[in-house]
Amino acid sequence: MSLPNTDPLLRLTVDLLRPRLGRVLLATLLGVLSLGSALALAAVAAWLITRAWQMPPVLDLSVAAVAVRALGISRGVLGYCQRLAAHDTALRAAGNARTGLYRALAEAPHEVAMRLPAGELVSRIGASVDDLADVIVRAVLPIAVAAVLSVAGVAVLAVISPAAAALLGCCLIVAGVVAPALAARAVTAAENAAVTHHGERDVAMMLALDHAPELRVSGRLDGVVTDAQRRQQDWGDAADHAAAPAALAAAVPGVAMGAAVLGAAVSGIALAGSVAPTTVAILMLLPLSAFEATTALPSAAVQLTRSRIAARRVHELTRPADAGRPRPVVPPIPLNRGDRVAVTGPSGSGKTTLLMAMADSADDVTGGRAFFAEDAHLFSTTVRDNLLVARGDATDDEMRSALGRVGLRRWLDDLPDGLSTVLVGGAAAVSAGQRRRLLLARALLSAFPVVLLDEPTEHLDAGDAGRLLTELLTPGALFPAERTVVVATHHLPDDAPACLRLNLAASG
Incomplete structure (x- = not known):
């Protein structure tokens, strides 16, 4: 099925990567269960610590103690299973993408592949396809898991304190939407520059590898190698330039989490006289675990940006800029036997x-x-x-x-x-x-x-x-x-x- 969508990332995800929906849903479910175990672990541990302070009979704590161990183990096991499912999905999708891309290049007009240097083709078929396939593991799954866990955390907290839940929801939006948006905006320009330098570096290296003997004889080999090294350095400078604004985006989730924890503490103090101490402990510790899912979202936004850039580069391989115009007709040359x-x-x-x-x-x-x-x-x-x-x-x-x-x-x-x-x-x-x-x-x-x-x-x-x-x-x-x-x-x-x-x- 082909989508009439102008966004090449969505189009190529469906047409080229062709991920299996069942595997994606399984990886998402395992991720939700893994981080959900962490959320439940925080609540049960808070209850257990506060209840143990009251020095009840030991048997009153046995179920909670067993639950803490079970949740701690299940978090690691489910997280490992989630990684297996996610990487299996991504590797299969990358295989589908390369097979489909080779087939598209073989069926496309000859000038589509011939118009690019070999190094640029290597860059687009290699690194660009990898960036495109990474959108599943490093962008789609973290976003889906964070969305489910954030809603669950706010819902649980709302049962105890609607005001604290509202503040948590706002802080989660800042950490899960505003910070990733800043990271994506900061990396777009630098990533475009890095992709350009990457392609130019590969072109220079392929020139040196393919024609080393001739270049050595003509005395140009050292110059070509130096040019490749310079382009590699330019690529590194572009990546360093992207790190400064990305660092600001990485700091925003920490500030949002601090605000949410502070608000929960204030709400807990206000409710201390009307609710059980165990409830206050849950109210104050739960926001810490609620933010665990959002910590990966700035990186997910960066990966989404990279994947979108990679999708445009891959899309251009099989759909050149003049694809909408009729191809020039080459005059036929009659050939006879023996000509x-x-x-x-x-x-x-x-x-x-x-x-x-x-x-x-x-x-x-x-x-x-x-x-x-x-x-x-x-x-x-x-x-x-x-x-x-x-x-x-x-x-x-x-x-x-x-x-x-x-x-x-x-x-x-x-x-x-x-x-x-x-x-x-x-x-x-x-x-x-x-x-x-x-x-x-x-x-x-x-x-x-x-x-x-x-x-x-x-x-x-x-x-x-x-x-x-x-x-x-x-x-x-x-x-x-x-x-x-x-x-x-x-x-x-x-x-x-x-x-x-x-x-x-x-x-x-």
């Missing part, structure tokens, strides 16, 4: 988008199409398994031949176990140029009649890049003449063979 097409243009001109659109087109009469991205994943497994991704029935001889044709035969011969050598860390085990050649070997092994290659010669020296591009665009050189090959590249060598050429202007 060689070169798509050229600077970065940002739309070459990758065009290849994706061609991969999606359904007018191909020659069969399936395969898009080989420039940043396709290398798995932390053997060379053989990384090539079998393209075609599961490829033989070792076919794999060696493909690696030799892309210039990796000597590299393969130098490996300790040949095709069985494990690429520890995936792409981290090879250079950027070797990675491109491995991806090109995958394309050679594939059985698709139409192959779409995105920047297959990036990070190769000019001589090797020119040779490979020439062979890619020459029927029968690398790919059989009957297979259709489309290559996206920044530029073509001067002696490139005749082929269909499409030059894309920069999009600005």
Whole structure:
């Protein structure tokens, strides 16, 4: 079910997290029972202390003494059970969210995922989903438990003193509504800044991790690492800035509790001559336990704010700002069997988008199409398994031949176990140029009649890049003449063979 609601937090909680209502209610009930035991424990302990002062027969105190022990034990047991139920609910919801998000990204237009750097995608799919799932444990459940316990505490106190109950109710509103509102308002701006710094930090770190060899050769690696450290420091400064106003919000519940206890004490003194001493003791001690449930509400308000920010970031992943406008139509490019097409243009001109659109087109009469991205994943497994991704029935001889044709035969011969050598860390085990050649070997092994290659010669020296591009665009050189090959590249060598050429202007 999808809610037509403009609040992305509520919408994604229902559509993406999909928490089970029964589990949420069970966790809430256990939380109410746990803190309810604390509330009852305060009342029974107050009665027991005051009654024991009157020195009655020991048997008169036995039931109350047993009740104190039972309530003390049940509070801990029920609290533990509540945590188990709450975290089970949150972890299941986070799993649902990630599965749904991956599915939404897979079904969304290609430009939705491709428009963001890898670090930003990691941040949104990782930390943002965690913040979104935490709304159940750290916001919804504490708010529900505090609401039930506050009403119960005021109701019990009203039986003894309506004036003290009214004051307790007002103080609970201050501690449970005003203080969380202050905390949420204080953290919103700082959290937005922190999220920005977090994403920028991840982008810088992913750049350093993915392109460390090239950056080291060009002398830029230290600068990129320093930039990541600076962005981490900026994130810490933003968090420190948020702590000052949040501290004020954290102090408000203590002031409210002091006012409620003071009012209860005054009411107790006024009623001392007309009610039993045990009743006065209950009246004065009960407000202390009534505030226990509200102490988590400022943190719950902060988590609610963080979850709302995370919901907007996750929502933007699958619903870009221009989702309401019609998608631009990519002009169809007719492809015939055996064609060689070169798509050229600077970065940002739309070459990758065009290849994706061609991969999606359904007018191909020659069969399936395969898009080989420039940043396709290398798995932390053997060379053989990384090539079998393209075609599961490829033989070792076919794999060696493909690696030799892309210039990796000597590299393969130098490996300790040949095709069985494990690429520890995936792409981290090879250079950027070797990675491109491995991806090109995958394309050679594939059985698709139409192959779409995105920047297959990036990070190769000019001589090797020119040779490979020439062979890619020459029927029968690398790919059989009957297979259709489309290559996206920044530029073509001067002696490139005749082929269909499409030059894309920069999009600005």
